[in-house]
Amino acid sequence: METDKLTGWNAGHYRRHFERMQGAQKHWLAGWNWAAFLHSTGWFWYRRMYAWSLLNLIAPLLLVGLLALALQWFVPEQQMGVAIAALYGGYAVLVFLLLPLYADSLYLYRLHRQSKAPRPPSWLTATGALLLIVIPGTLVYVTAQAQIEYSRRERAREGLSRAMALRTPVAEFYANERRLPGAQEAAKFRASEPMKFTRSVVWDAERRAIVATLGERDGGRRFEVAAVEKEGTLEWICRTIDFEAKYLPASCR
Numbered sequence: 001m002e003t004d005k006l007t008g009w010n011a012g013h014y015r016r017h018f019e020r021m022q023g024a025q026k027h028w029l030a031g032w033n034w035a036a037f038l039h040s041t042g043w044f045w046y047r048r049m050y051a052w053s054l055l056n057l058i059a060p061l062l063l064v065g066l067l068a069l070a071l072q073w074f075v076p077e078q079q080m081g082v083a084i085a086a087l088y089g090g091y092a093v094l095v096f097l098l099l100p101l102y103a104d105s106l107y108l109y110r111l112h113r114q115s116k117a118p119r120p121p122s123w124l125t126a127t128g129a130l131l132l133i134v135i136p137g138t139l140v141y142v143t144a145q146a147q148i149e150y151s152r153r154e155r156a157r158e159g160l161s162r163a164m165a166l167r168t169p170v171a172e173f174y175a176n177e178r179r180l181p182g183a184q185e186a187a188k189f190r191a192s193e194p195m196k197f198t199r200s201v202v203w204d205a206e207r208r209a210i211v212a213t214l215g216e217r218d219g220g221r222r223f224e225v226a227a228v229e230k231e232g233t234l235e236w237i238c239r240t241i242d243f244e245a246k247y248l249p250a251s252c253r
Contacts, residue, residue, distance in 0.1 A: 018108050028105045036103035039133050040095060046121050046129035047107050053132065056095075063091055152218065152247040155197035159212035160238070160252060162191040162201040163225045166210045170203060170227060171234055180208055180227055214243065223248060 021029045035043040044053035067087050121129075170189055173181050181189055182205050189203035189210075199213045199220060209226035221243035228235045238252035239245075 014104060014108060021105065021108065027109050028102055030101045031104045033100050033103035037096060037100035040099055040103070041136070042129040042133040043103065045132050046125055048121065048125055049107065049110065052106075057132065057136070059091075059095075063087065149247065152244075153249070155214060155218060156212075156223070156243065156247050157249065158195055159198035159201055159214055159223070160225075160249065162195065162198065163210045163212045163238075166191060166201060166203065167225065167227075167236055170210065174227070174234055178232075180229070181205060211241070218243065223252065225252075 020031075021027065033043070035046070041053050041056045044050070044056055067084065166189060170181060173185070173189075181203055186203045186205045191198075191201035195201075195215075197215050197217065199215050201210060201212045203209075204211045204224070207224060207226065209224035211222055211224045213220055213222045222241040223243045224239060224241055226237045226239065228237055238248070240248060240252075
């Protein structure tokens with residue numbers, strides 16, 4: 001392959017690397033390719049290495065399958081944590097270190113073996129590379145957002161469950177005393193068992209409500225189950241204080 005036939009965007013970078021390969025008389029010479037580091041799947045497609053691009057795209061799924069197989073058949077249970085860390089660590093080294101280091105050599109060696117003049121990427125390869133970047137990225141973003149919202153709802157559900165349970169002693173007090181607990185009695189009405197995601201669930205005499213305060217992951221935000229006296233009985237209304245209402249169950253908005 002003649003270096004003057006390397007054309008297109010970033011041709012000078014590949015020309016210099018090919019000349020280094022020729023000078024060292026090596027097919028594989030370390031360098032650094034930022035495009036391959038930032039998004040190897042899109043880079044492979046942009047450089048017309050379609051099989052490599054598709055392989056790189058499904059590599060995480062293959063890794064998950066390999067991980068499941070290894071954990072099930074070959075790795076003792078007590079060593080699973082080490083096995084998972086080693087497998088994903090090796091994958092990270094391969095994708096984010098070795099591949100960018102030898103991406104230029106891989107591309108140029110492929111051209112050399114084909115004995116064809118390299119063609120600069122076309123608008124079709126550029127569009128395909130863009131789609132391979134945007135579509136998986138969008139899917140990952142949407143999935144991550146859905147997981148975040150699901151986690152917040154699960155954390156809120158814990159506090160709501162304790163708040164609903166606390167209605168019973170408050171209602172019993174109201175039935176016996178014909179009034180809601182005051183500030184002097186509020187300490188008696190609180191969730192006593194430790195909670196994973198909720199800082200506290202207590203009766204707030206001033207607000208006339210059971211107030212759930214979430215933990216640090218939710219910034220200590222609150223929602224409440226308020227007691228409303230109506231014709232000698234209590235009705236309960238669930239509503240937010242400063243916690244985002246969309247993360248509360250539909251019955252508590």
